[in-house]
Amino acid sequence: MFDSFGQRYTRNNNKFDKRRKTVKLNSAKGRKASSTRWLRRQLNDPFVAEAKIRGYRSRSAFKLIQLDDKFQFLRKGHRVVDLGAAPGGWTQVLAERCINGRIVALDIEKIESISGTTIICGDFFSSKIQHQLKTILGSKANVVLTDMAEPATGHRETDHFRIAALFETAVEFATDILVNGGTFVGKVFHGGAEKNILQLLKLHFTTVQHFKPLASHKESPEIYLVARGYKN
Numbered sequence: 001m002f003d004s005f006g007q008r009y010t011r012n013n014n015k016f017d018k019r020r021k022t023v024k025l026n027s028a029k030g031r032k033a034s035s036t037r038w039l040r041r042q043l044n045d046p047f048v049a050e051a052k053i054r055g056y057r058s059r060s061a062f063k064l065i066q067l068d069d070k071f072q073f074l075r076k077g078h079r080v081v082d083l084g085a086a087p088g089g090w091t092q093v094l095a096e097r098c099i100n101g102r103i104v105a106l107d108i109e110k111i112e113s114i115s116g117t118t119i120i121c122g123d124f125f126s127s128k129i130q131h132q133l134k135t136i137l138g139s140k141a142n143v144v145l146t147d148m149a150e151p152a153t154g155h156r157e158t159d160h161f162r163i164a165a166l167f168e169t170a171v172e173f174a175t176d177i178l179v180n181g182g183t184f185v186g187k188v189f190h191g192g193a194e195k196n197i198l199q200l201l202k203l204h205f206t207t208v209q210h211f212k213p214l215a216s217h218k219e220s221p222e223i224y225l226v227a228r229g230y231k232n
């Protein structure tokens with residue numbers, strides 16, 4: 001099962017990794033040191049390897065699997081909005097876990113089609129796109145997810161500010177379309193505007209918890225906030 005991998009893999013006791021040989025990579029002429037570091041990490045990342053085996057388009061798929069294994073917010077027949085979905089790892093997991101539901105995925109980048117889902121290409125900040133999302137969804141959603149993030153600038157404050165803006169707009173959108181008792185899950189950066197965001201979520205939801213899936217790189221500032229029990 002998908003979750004067994006998440007359970008087998010732990011950061012401190014990485015049995016899965018012990019069975020894998022570490023790929024060594026010498027720095028090459030013409031390749032930046034940062035590119036060599038990235039390549040080395042990709043080649044030795046158990047989630048990248050497992051995503052390939054299972055046909056997931058991104059290692060991010062395991063973040064959603066681990067979030068849902070812990071908080072259990074996805075069900076058969078659920079109506080779900082997946083914001084920032086490219087290349088489609090989360091959407092693939094939704095198609096598996098929300099059979100007979102309605103899944104609408106959005107990204108500014110093009111996403112290849114995924115059976116059982118509807119994909120929209122556009123900027124989430126556009127009111128026209130938000131209207132299109134609502135129209136395709138047809139009625140209220142059980143779950144709204146956002147994994148949206150713009151490419152990092154390297155300037156910490158700017159990156160934190162941009163992800164917070166995406167998150168807050170997603171919360172506003174979610175409060176318009178969630179069913180009573182619905183769930184919102186979104187990504188923010190630890191150490192940014194997350195305190196204000198927590199307060200915002202607590203206004204609208206009964207419980208708010210944060211979680212860093214094992215599949216999230218430990219050096220990454222990203223964490224996920226899981227808000228359940230939407231109070232309409």
Ligand SMILES: C[S@@+](CC[C@H](N)C(=O)[O-])C[C@H]1O[C@@H](n2cnc3c(N)ncnc32)[C@H](O)[C@@H]1O
Nearest residue numbers: 058060084086087088089090108124147148149
């Ligand atoms: C980390 S990736 C998402 C990975 C995805 N969840 C998966 O499982 O494959 C973040 C995505 O957010 C998208 N994004 C950023 N800003 C956006 C915006 N304003 N509207 C729509 N998508 C946006 C990016 O294009 C990028 O594909």
